[in-house]
Amino acid sequence: xxxxxxxxxxxxxxxxxxxxxxxxxxxxxxxxxxxxxxxxxxxxxxxxxxxxxxxxxxxxxxxxxxxxxxxxxxxxxxxxxxxxxxxxxxxxxxxxxxxxxxxxxxxxxxxxxxxxxxxxxxxxxxxxxxxxxxx
Numbered sequence: 368x369x370x371x372x373x374x375x376x377x378x379x380x381x382x383x384x385x386x387x388x389x390x391x392x393x394x395x396x397x398x399x400x401x402x403x404x405x406x407x408x409x410x411x412x413x414x415x416x417x418x419x420x421x422x423x424x425x426x427x428x429x430x431x432x433x434x435x436x437x438x439x440x441x442x443x444x445x446x447x448x449x450x451x452x453x454x455x456x457x458x459x460x461x462x463x464x465x466x467x468x469x470x471x472x473x474x475x476x477x478x479x480x481x482x483x484x485x486x487x488x489x490x491x492x493x494x495x496x497x498x499x500x501x502x
Contacts, residue, residue: 383491394478427487
């Protein structure tokens, strides 16, 4: 199914990492393959939640990268856009909510997903980030 209208089925929510680790969202299908180009007028958005100091202590970071994969199981991924969003704990206040909008190239592979990589301590697994698509 190619995105043509905002579709709740094309939104994925995922828990953030606990400690220095990374997690990946589920994939959003582009329905693109080697027989054609992705031409949907679609915009993807990463929504990162506000985090407390226990979730993201001072100097800790969560970096969001956009990946693509030809496979539904997201195997053999390649980075599409590295480091598009970075949340940094600072001033004893955690980190503010943030978002990043992007479009994909016409030769994007069949699935788009986000990987969140956390540095340092703190447990952010009680908060969720989201990858959405809209037109």
